[in-house]
Amino acid sequence: MVYKTKKKTLSFQDTIFNLQKYWSKKGCVILQPYDLEVGAGTFHPATTLRSLGPKPWKTAYVQPSRRPTDGRYGDNPNRLQHYYQFQVLIKPSPKEIKKMYLNSLSSIGINYEEHDIRFVEDDWESPTLGAAGLGWEVWCDGMEVTQFTYFQQMAGVECKPVSVEITYGLERLCMFIQNKKSVFDLIWNDEGITYKDVFHKSEKEFSAYNFEYANTDNLFKIFEMHEEETKLLVEKKISLPAYDQCLKCSHVFNILDARGVISVAQRAEYIARIRELTKSIGKVWIESQS
Amino acid sequence: MSELFVELFSEEIPANLQINARNELKKNIKNFFIDNQIKFNENFNVYSTPNRLVLYIDKIPSEIKLNPEEIRGPNVNAPEKALKGFIRSNNTTLEKIFKKTTEKGEFYFFKKESRKIKVSDLLEKNLSEILTKITWNKSMKWANYDLYWGRPLKSILAIFNKKPLNFVFNHINSSNKTFTDKSLEEDLKIFNDFNSYIKFFKQKGILIDQDLRKKIIQNKINEIINKKNLKIEQNERLIDEIVNIVEKPAVIICDFDKKFLNVPSEILITTMQSHQKYLPTFDKKNNLTNNFFVVSDIKDTKGFVKLGNERVIEARLSDAEFFWEKNKTQNLVKQVDKLKNINYFKGLGSYFDKIQRMRKLSSVISDDFLISKDKIEIASSICKVDLMSDLVGEFPELQGIVGGHFAKFQGFDKEVCLAISEQYLPNGMESKLPKKMYSVALSLSDKLDSLVGFFGINLKPTSSKDPYAIRRMAISLVRLIVENETKIKLKDLIVYTCSAYRDQGYDFDTKKIQNELSDFIIERLKNYLKEKKIRQDIIESSTFLLGLDDLLKAYKKSLCLNKNIKKEIGFETIAVYKRSSNILNTEEKISIETLGFADPGLFKNDYEKKLYKKINDIRKYFLSIGKDENYEESLKILSSIKNEVNDFFDNVIVNDEDIIIKKNRLELLNMLCKTFDNYFNFSKIEA
Numbered sequence: 001m002v003y004k005t006k007k008k009t010l011s012f013q014d015t016i017f018n019l020q021k022y023w024s025k026k027g028c029v030i031l032q033p034y035d036l037e038v039g040a041g042t043f044h045p046a047t048t049l050r051s052l053g054p055k056p057w058k059t060a061y062v063q064p065s066r067r068p069t070d071g072r073y074g075d076n077p078n079r080l081q082h083y084y085q086f087q088v089l090i091k092p093s094p095k096e097i098k099k100m101y102l103n104s105l106s107s108i109g110i111n112y113e114e115h116d117i118r119f120v121e122d123d124w125e126s127p128t129l130g131a132a133g134l135g136w137e138v139w140c141d142g143m144e145v146t147q148f149t150y151f152q153q154m155a156g157v158e159c160k161p162v163s164v165e166i167t168y169g170l171e172r173l174c175m176f177i178q179n180k181k182s183v184f185d186l187i188w189n190d191e192g193i194t195y196k197d198v199f200h201k202s203e204k205e206f207s208a209y210n211f212e213y214a215n216t217d218n219l220f221k222i223f224e225m226h227e228e229e230t231k232l233l234v235e236k237k238i239s240l241p242a243y244d245q246c247l248k249c250s251h252v253f254n255i256l257d258a259r260g261v262i263s264v265a266q267r268a269e270y271i272a273r274i275r276e277l278t279k280s281i282g283k284v285w286i287e288s289q290s
Numbered sequence: 291m292s293e294l295f296v297e298l299f300s301e302e303i304p305a306n307l308q309i310n311a312r313n314e315l316k317k318n319i320k321n322f323f324i325d326n327q328i329k330f331n332e333n334f335n336v337y338s339t340p341n342r343l344v345l346y347i348d349k350i351p352s353e354i355k356l357n358p359e360e361i362r363g364p365n366v367n368a369p370e371k372a373l374k375g376f377i378r379s380n381n382t383t384l385e386k387i388f389k390k391t392t393e394k395g396e397f398y399f400f401k402k403e404s405r406k407i408k409v410s411d412l413l414e415k416n417l418s419e420i421l422t423k424i425t426w427n428k429s430m431k432w433a434n435y436d437l438y439w440g441r442p443l444k445s446i447l448a449i450f451n452k453k454p455l456n457f458v459f460n461h462i463n464s465s466n467k468t469f470t471d472k473s474l475e476e477d478l479k480i481f482n483d484f485n486s487y488i489k490f491f492k493q494k495g496i497l498i499d500q501d502l503r504k505k506i507i508q509n510k511i512n513e514i515i516n517k518k519n520l521k522i523e524q525n526e527r528l529i530d531e532i533v534n535i536v537e538k539p540a541v542i543i544c545d546f547d548k549k550f551l552n553v554p555s556e557i558l559i560t561t562m563q564s565h566q567k568y569l570p571t572f573d574k575k576n577n578l579t580n581n582f583f584v585v586s587d588i589k590d591t592k593g594f595v596k597l598g599n600e601r602v603i604e605a606r607l608s609d610a611e612f613f614w615e616k617n618k619t620q621n622l623v624k625q626v627d628k629l630k631n632i633n634y635f636k637g638l639g640s641y642f643d644k645i646q647r648m649r650k651l652s653s654v655i656s657d658d659f660l661i662s663k664d665k666i667e668i669a670s671s672i673c674k675v676d677l678m679s680d681l682v683g684e685f686p687e688l689q690g691i692v693g694g695h696f697a698k699f700q701g702f703d704k705e706v707c708l709a710i711s712e713q714y715l716p717n718g719m720e721s722k723l724p725k726k727m728y729s730v731a732l733s734l735s736d737k738l739d740s741l742v743g744f745f746g747i748n749l750k751p752t753s754s755k756d757p758y759a760i761r762r763m764a765i766s767l768v769r770l771i772v773e774n775e776t777k778i779k780l781k782d783l784i785v786y787t788c789s790a791y792r793d794q795g796y797d798f799d800t801k802k803i804q805n806e807l808s809d810f811i812i813e814r815l816k817n818y819l820k821e822k823k824i825r826q827d828i829i830e831s832s833t834f835l836l837g838l839d840d841l842l843k844a845y846k847k848s849l850c851l852n853k854n855i856k857k858e859i860g861f862e863t864i865a866v867y868k869r870s871s872n873i874l875n876t877e878e879k880i881s882i883e884t885l886g887f888a889d890p891g892l893f894k895n896d897y898e899k900k901l902y903k904k905i906n907d908i909r910k911y912f913l914s915i916g917k918d919e920n921y922e923e924s925l926k927i928l929s930s931i932k933n934e935v936n937d938f939f940d941n942v943i944v945n946d947e948d949i950i951i952k953k954n955r956l957e958l959l960n961m962l963c964k965t966f967d968n969y970f971n972f973s974k975i976e977a
Contacts, residue, residue: 076612077605077608078605092433092434093432093442096475099473099475102474114592114594115598116586116588116595116599117588119302120535121306134428141594141597141602142584142598142602150430150431150432152430160434162432162433164432176598179601181601181604263632263633
């Protein structure tokens with residue numbers, strides 16, 4: 001498949017459009033972002049839950065991802081507490097997935113024959129999701145632009161068939177395409193709007209919230225409430241609403257972590273609690289799939 | 291003669307798995323040829339690129355002859371069904387079956403005639419199993435398949451004697467084709483032999499042979515550094531990794547902004563090496579430069595690769611610089627209190643608790659080392675503060691080192707800074723060893739505190755599991771003591787560490803910890819000596835009934851003996867000892883009790899007297915202070931008795947008719963052995 005790459009630099013939003021179009025043509029269901037705070041595209045139920053069970057599934061979507069501890073008040077050119085991932089999940093993993101991926105780079109103006117594209121070992125594990133996979137981070141001239149993972153386990157369950165997950169870090173990728181040193185200088189659209197115009201204020205304010213103002217007493221309580229709710233919903237065997245509640249736990253935990261009020265020992269304990277929730281939800285989901 | 295050529299094509303297999311797979315495949319195929327008594331070129335090699343695992347063996351016969359053999363069937367008294375089964379399974383007839391009596395009774399036999407087998411048939415039958423036997427440290431499944439492999443396996447090419455071998459490995463059928471492009475997997479090509487395969491890829495710039503890739507990378511790097519007057523650090527591990535993540539290596543020299551050289555070099559080096567697999571360069575004075583090497587997997591015709599990598603390092607170093615600038619001014623002393631929030635280990639308190647114990651311990655050690663108590667207490671107090679810094683968050687492998695830089699920046703004493711920076715050293719057998727007393731003291735107290743703690747909460751390593759790397763900790767402790775010739779009372783220090791825990795409310799069983807830890811550490815000393823290639827019998831002798839405070843003595847003695855045992859002085863000394871002890875041992879069996887001293891009044895001749903005098907001279911020598919620690923000298927002294935001993939044995943009959951005389955002579959020999967034993971337990975040495 002040959003993509004015409006226009007002379008002008010691809011904007012942030014065009015990059016998204018092209019990836020959506022590309023994966024749409026590959027038969028993926030193009031979804032919109034999940035409407036809850038999550039740490040990565042993997043947490044979208046279209047990936048976590050759909051990767052479990054025997055039914056084939058192909059999807060692609062943008063997912064705003066929140067990592068409270070990575071906030072830098074908008075001062076650091078490479079770090080954000082809120083950023084975008086473009087996520088592709090295909091089950092079972094197709095034979096020609098590497099070719100599909102490399103062609104997707106062409107669709108956003110990266111000619112893989114002119115760059116040093118490298119598949120560098122990077123095995124992935126998510127303790128909160130009870131998930132693990134083997135794969136690579138993909139380097140383009142030394143810059144990590146994509147995570148490429150074959151799921152082996154999700155929610156504590158062995159994946160059969162195995163899904164492949166491709167996660168593009170959109171900001172990084174665009175910094176590469178647009179040749180920018182700071183994420184805030186990225187061109188968002190053809191009208192000259194920049195990433196800074198859109199997100200700088202938000203980075204600043206959310207960093208303050210995450211690191212300084214988040215009411216930790218309340219958050220601890222909120223965590224307990226969502227945890228309780230998850231357990232109740234698991235008992236009722238409705239996995240999707242249960243998973244929503246679990247995602248909320250996960251995000252609250254992330255803020256508490258950023259606020260520095262969770263000790264190392266406590267940290268392990270909280271992660272284990274969330275993992276238990278995910279596992280119980282995974283079980284209910286699988287039962288509904290066969 | 292024929293050739294076997296196999297290529298396994300897959301998605302990119304990580305370097306360490308590749309190396310392991312090469313070794314495994316080599317071992318398995320070798321065993322196959324040996325087990326089947328097929329001749330082959332034993333100097334064969336297994337090659338790999340990230341996508342291709344390639345086996346090539348030549349000088350294989352195309353047929354092998356199997357000698358006739360008699361195959362035993364069922365007992366003659368067994369039911370007829372058994373005989374029929376035997377006939378069927380050997381594909382023969384009743385006429386060819388005969389009876390024969392063996393030790394176990396009378397059996398049916400079948401004589402298999404000598405026959406020829408095609409090696410290609412054998413290979414087709416066995417290759418799948420040979421591949422199955424490859425064990426991966428980490429493996430995965432993909433799609434709907436059940437096969438576990440390092441990364442998805444796509445195709446198998448197998449050729450014997452220029453013809454394809456046909457076999458099935460899980461869901462994959464072997465063929466004579468492979469993909470010539472690793473990326474798109476579109477172009478299939480037929481290969482009938484290894485040479486045309488290698489040649490074809492060489493034309494595309496792809497080198498299948500990892501050793502060749504390594505040579506080319508190293509040559510290119512050397513060419514550039516010679517021109518630019520630079521050096522690189524010999525880092526085999528990194529080079530081997532790089533060699534195995536490219537198939538057509540292109541060496542590119544890049545640079546970064548010199549302003550980053552103000553950041554401590556360890557941080558820059560770690561960023562380049564472990565995060566980006568770059569090779570940093572140094573000038574002739576060993577200072578880091580702003581030039582570094584990238585080994586690309588593509589020729590950088592348009593300069594994109596160089597540009598891209600320089601941008602990446604710029605971003606990474608900016609990050610590091612940002613953290614360095616932020617962290618270096620954060621007052622170490624003021625942060626100590628915050629260590630209360632950081633758990634050291636479940637059941638062993640926080641890092642704050644740990645440094646309190648370390649402070650006490652290092653202060654006691656400082657008395658032995660004759661170093662400043664104040665300084666070592668300061669070092670102990672602030673040594674763990676860097677764990678809370680962003681830099682250690684980013685570069686966990688730089689813990690300690692980063693702390694040392696903070697301390698230096700904040701004006702702490704030079705020795706204190708070095709001690710903080712070296713507190714985790716040595717880390718096992720190979721790692722660098724601190725030499726300065728402050729560093730040794732801090733590292734010792736860190737390791738002792740950990741060892742006592744883990745034994746206290748009963749997390750001792752088992753024979754198969756050591757998740758907290760406690761063995762390595764103890765080996766490091768042993769190295770600190772013996773290689774630095776450190777004179778400390780380890781036994782007392784363990785007791786003292788226990789009491790430091792007890793002061794914080796931990797209820798440890800001191801006696802138990804002391805015993806267990808003592809055995810454990812001595813066991814590590816033995817391993818350590820073994821690694822140093824000391825003979826096993828010398829290790830056993832030098833550690834026999836060893837006290838914890840004598841690790842250094844045992845180390846020096848075994849080193850000395852190991853060095854001399856094959857020399858004249860060594861085997862002569864042992865011969866003297868053995869000659870005496872052998873007589874004693876036989877006599878002991880007929881139960882003559884020796885008391886440990888001979889009576890000079892009972893001596894009958896000069897030989898006895900001379901020997902007696904010599905023994906006493908030697909004893910006097912060993913009694914004088916410090917003499918017993920010069921092991922070379924002591925060995926010389928011991929060996930000097932050989933004339934007296936030989937004269938004695940040549941002229942005196944121990945087994946005298948007079949039992950009293952006999953006993954006295956045995957006493958004399960016993961004195962001799964006891965004297966030798968003071969120095970070394972020779973009885974366990976194999977002559």
